[in-house]
Structure formats: structure tokens, C-alpha cells
Amino acid sequence: MTIRSTFITIVVTVAVVLTLQGFVLLSYYHEYLQASQRVEAANTLIRDLLNRRFFLMEYLLRNDDSSRVVWLDVTGVIEKKVSAYEDMSEASDIEAVQSVLTSSKQNFLILVALRQQASTTGTQSTIREQETMLISGLLEDEQAAAGHLTNIIELERAQSSKAQASILSLSLVVFALFVLLALVLFFFVQHNIIQPLTRLGVVALSFAMRDFGTRVHIDSKDEVGMVASAFNQMATELESYHADLHRIIEQKDVLAERTHELDMQKNKFIGAASHELKTPLTAISLYAEMLMSLSKKNADAESGKIAQELHVQAQELNALINDLLDIARLQEGRLPMQFEQVVLNDCIQKAVDTVKGSCEHMLKVDAKKRITAYADKRKVTQVIINLLVNAVKYSPNTKCIDITLSQQGPDAQICVRDYGIGIAPEEQEKIFQQFYRGEGMNESTYPGMGIGLYFAKEVVAYHHGKIWVKSTKGKGATFCFALPREWEAEASRSAQS
Numbered sequence: 001m002t003i004r005s006t007f008i009t010i011v012v013t014v015a016v017v018l019t020l021q022g023f024v025l026l027s028y029y030h031e032y033l034q035a036s037q038r039v040e041a042a043n044t045l046i047r048d049l050l051n052r053r054f055f056l057m058e059y060l061l062r063n064d065d066s067s068r069v070v071w072l073d074v075t076g077v078i079e080k081k082v083s084a085y086e087d088m089s090e091a092s093d094i095e096a097v098q099s100v101l102t103s104s105k106q107n108f109l110i111l112v113a114l115r116q117q118a119s120t121t122g123t124q125s126t127i128r129e130q131e132t133m134l135i136s137g138l139l140e141d142e143q144a145a146a147g148h149l150t151n152i153i154e155l156e157r158a159q160s161s162k163a164q165a166s167i168l169s170l171s172l173v174v175f176a177l178f179v180l181l182a183l184v185l186f187f188f189v190q191h192n193i194i195q196p197l198t199r200l201g202v203v204a205l206s207f208a209m210r211d212f213g214t215r216v217h218i219d220s221k222d223e224v225g226m227v228a229s230a231f232n233q234m235a236t237e238l239e240s241y242h243a244d245l246h247r248i249i250e251q252k253d254v255l256a257e258r259t260h261e262l263d264m265q266k267n268k269f270i271g272a273a274s275h276e277l278k279t280p281l282t283a284i285s286l287y288a289e290m291l292m293s294l295s296k297k298n299a300d301a302e303s304g305k306i307a308q309e310l311h312v313q314a315q316e317l318n319a320l321i322n323d324l325l326d327i328a329r330l331q332e333g334r335l336p337m338q339f340e341q342v343v344l345n346d347c348i349q350k351a352v353d354t355v356k357g358s359c360e361h362m363l364k365v366d367a368k369k370r371i372t373a374y375a376d377k378r379k380v381t382q383v384i385i386n387l388l389v390n391a392v393k394y395s396p397n398t399k400c401i402d403i404t405l406s407q408q409g410p411d412a413q414i415c416v417r418d419y420g421i422g423i424a425p426e427e428q429e430k431i432f433q434q435f436y437r438g439e440g441m442n443e444s445t446y447p448g449m450g451i452g453l454y455f456a457k458e459v460v461a462y463h464h465g466k467i468w469v470k471s472t473k474g475k476g477a478t479f480c481f482a483l484p485r486e487w488e489a490e491a492s493r494s495a496q497s
């Protein structure tokens with residue numbers, strides 16, 4: 001049986017029992033009210049009888065018409081009340097009262113007739129004897145009626161008390177039923193709901209402690225039993241997921257280790273290859289320079305141009321190899337840094353001078369204030385060059401590039417703004433990753449290796465600074481980096497404290 005149907009059964013049974021008991025209680029209450037009303041009516045009748053005795057006395061003393069009429073009126077009223085009482089009571093005494101009333105009325109009428117006869121004939125002495133008999137009969141009748149009424153009152157009172165007692169005992173039964181019901185409900189809820197839920201809670205807690213081997217043991221076929229079996233199924237699934245997850249994490253760790261090893265090998269290779277490339281490249285540069293001076297000497301302009309071009313290309317290759325070497329050193333954490341107080345205006349100027357010869361863009365510098373920072377001059381200059389080279393490269397259709405230097409709180413901030421192709425929002429985070437190149441970057445239109453921004457980010461991190469970009473696709477990009485101006489002093493202060 002399910003908890004739901006058990007509850008419905010209990011509620012319906014309680015409702016039926018309570019309704020029945022309510023009806024019985026109402027009927028007892030009705031009985032009690034009627035008995036009380038009848039007691040009240042019998043009391044009124046006794047009072048009326050006493051009144052009637054008073055009017056009888058008045059008639060006997062005064063012998064006038066008005067007191068006679070009043071006696072008869074009162075008797076009429078009492079008769080009506082008695083017959084009304086007969087309708088609502090089953091007491092046998094009420095019939096006796098009725099007959100006493102009839103006989104007393106007859107006696108009274110005889111007495112009246114006797115007195116009238118005596119007043120007309122003047123035979124007082126013979127009548128007095130009869131009158132005395134009638135009067136004593138009348139008084140006895142009233143006594144008898146009062147006696148019967150007293151019996152009736154006692155009877156009705158007994159009935160009223162019985163109804164009262166029934167009401168009380170039934171109320172006690174209802175109360176006891178409620179207590180019993182509360183107890184039954186308490187044990188039912190405790191046994192079928194609270195205890196199993198507590199067990200479920202304990203097992204759920206062990207899941208929270210990553211022990212997925214525990215199970216709930218509830219055999220009932222009700223809703224809680226269903227929850228428990230679903231819970232156990234879920235636990236089995238969780239256990240297998242957990243095992244899978246564990247395996248995946250282990251594999252991931254192995255993979256991460258392997259990736260790290262491969263990264264190291266790659267860096268080693270890049271470092272070694274770059275190093276190896278540098279020696280012949282230096283020779284090529286030297287030969288190109290020699291060729292240049294030889295062709296100058298021989299006035300061979302064409303060979304001189306070729307030698308010049310060869311020299312430029314060799315230098316570009318050299319710069320590229322230097323970049324690769326820097327990246328390899330960065331990865332190994334051995335990029336040499338030379339920190340000193342640097343005038344950032346000089347770094348900007350140097351970078352602008354380096355880039356402007358190889359582009360047609362207008363590089364506008366806004367650096368009125370002289371700002372210094374504790375930095376590696378060459379690396380910071382290289383970062384600005386990287387940003388400027390990108391600004392030139394990625395704004396082929398616009399010619400203006402703005403460079404600003406400003407002080408922002410404790411930081412020195414350098415921004416490079418172009419009005420070129422811009423960067424989509426989803427790419428703005430990724431472009432600082434190593435070897436990442438923007439979507440659709442065509443090698444012939446935008447050549448590059450995806451290391452310029454990575455290098456800039458790492459160098460700025462060495463300075464405890466930060467680098468970011470703001471851009472709208474198609475409307476250009478602004479790259480900024482901030483260097484804390486006094487980080488060295490701060491670092492030594494915090495180290496001391």
C-alpha cells in the first residue's frame with residue numbers, strides 16, 4: 001500500500017467517524033435542549049398553579065365576579081400550556097395533571113353555582129358544608145397537580161443530565177480518538193517517512209564524501225521505497241561515472257605530462273635550430289655586406305641592389321630567429337631581463353624609429369609627459385615594436401596609427417591604436433596564446449607566426465603588468481599595456497614586511 005493511499009484511507013475514515021460522531025453529538029445536544037425547555041415549562045406551570053391558588057383565595061374571600069373570571073382565565077391558560085406540554089413530553093404524569101385540572105374546574109364551577117344558589121335562596125348553613133368539601137377538594141387537586149409536575153420536572157432533569165453525560169462521554173471518546181489518531185500518524189510518519197529519509201540522507205552524505213559504494217536498504221513498496229530504489233540506481237550510475245572520470249583524469253594527467261615533455265622537446269628544438277641557423281645567417285649577412293661594398297667599388301649598381309636586398313632579407317630572418325630564440329627562452333623561464341629605471345618616452349621613440357622606415361603609415365605619438373618605470377628597456381621597446389608592426393600589418397587601408405603614453409594611477413600605460421580590420425570579440429582572448437593566428441589570416445596578405453602578442457604578454461607579465469585589447473571588428477583595434485611604475489620598491493617592501 002502506498003503512502004498516498006494510506007493517507008487517503010486514514011483521512012476518509014477519520015472524516016466518516018467524525019461526521020457520525022458529530023451527528024450523535026448534535027442529537028444529544030438537541031435532546032438536552034428540549035429536556036431543559038420542558039423543565040422550564042413545568043416550572044412555569046407550577047408558578048401558574050400558585051397564582052391560580054391566589055385567585056381562588058380571592059374568590060373565596062370576596063365572592064365577586066372579577067376574581068371568578070380571573071380564576072377561570074388562568075385555568076384556561078394552564079390547560080392550554082398543559083396540552084402544549086403533552087405534545088412535547090412523554091411523561092405519563094402530564095395526563096394526571098390534565099385530569100386534575102378538569103376535575104378542579106368542575107369543582108370550581110359547582111362551587112360558583114352553589115354560592116349563587118345560596119345568595120338567591122339564603123340557605124347558607126347547608127351550603128357551607130358542601131362548600132368546605134369543594135374547597136378542600138380544590139386545594140387537594142392543586143396539591144396533586146403540583147406533585148405531578150414536580151415528578152415531571154425530576155424526570156426531565158434526569159433526562160437532561162443523561163444527555164449532558166452522553167455529550168461529555170462522547171466528547172471524551174472524540175478526544176481519545178484524536179490522540180490515538182495523532183499517535184498512529186506519528187508512528188506511521190516516523191516509520192515510513194522519517195526513518196527511511198534519514199537513511200537516504202546518510203547515504204547522500206557519504207556520496208558527498210565521494211563514497212559511491214554505499215546503498216540504501218529500504219524494502220517497502222511505497223513512494224519512499226521507489227525513491228530509494230531510484231537513488232540506488234543513481235548511485236550505481238554515479239559510481240561508474242566516477243570511475244570513468246577518475247580514468248579520464250588519470251589519462252589527462254598522463255597527456256599533460258606528455259604534452260609538457262613534447263613542449264620541452266619542441267622548445268629545445270626551436271632553440272637549437274635557431275641557434276644553428278644563426279651561424280650561417282651571420283655569414284650570409286657578412287657576405288651580403290662584402291658584396292655591397294664590392295659592387296660599390298666596381299660601380300655595379302644592379303649587383304649592389306641585389307646585395308642590399310639580400311642583406312635586408314638576412315636581417316629580417318635574423319629578427320625572426322631572435323624572436324624564436326626569445327620564445328624558447330621564455331618557455332624555459334630563462335629570458336634574460338635587465339631592470340632599471342627607464343624613460344618610457346625613449347622606448348616609444350626607438351620603436352617608432354624602427355618601424356616607420358618600413359611602412360607608409362603615419363605614426364602619431366602623444367607622450368607629452370616624461371614617464372619612467374622600472375623595466376627592461378630593450379624588452380619594452382620590443383613589445384611596442386610588436387604592437388606597431390601589427391597595427392601597420394592589420395590596417396592596410398588606413399594610414400593613421402596613434403601611440404599614447406599616460407600615467408594611470410600607479411601604472412604607466414602605453415596604447416597603440418589603429419583603424420584597420422579589428423578583431424572579433426570571440427578572438428580577443430585567444431590572440432595572446434602562443435602560435436595563435438586570427439581566423440582566416442591569409443599568409444600572403446597577413447604573414448606571421450602568432451608569437452608577437454604572446455611575447456608581449458609574457459614580457460609584460462615579467463614586469464608584473466597587464467596587457468589587453470579593445471576592438472570592434474572592421475573598425476580597428478587598441479592594444480594597451482600597463483606597467484606598475486614602482487613594483488620593484490613595492491616588491492622589496494612586501495618582502496621586508
Ligand code: ADP
Pocket residue numbers: 390391394418420421422423431432436437438439441447448449450451452453454476477
Ligand atoms: P601574428 O601577427 O604573427 O599572427 P601576433 O601574436 O602578433 O601574431 O597576433 C596574433 C593574432 O592577433 C593575429 O594573427 C591577428 O589575427 C590578431 N591581431 C594582432 N594585432 C592585430 C591588430 N592590430 N588588428 C587586428 N588583428 C590583430
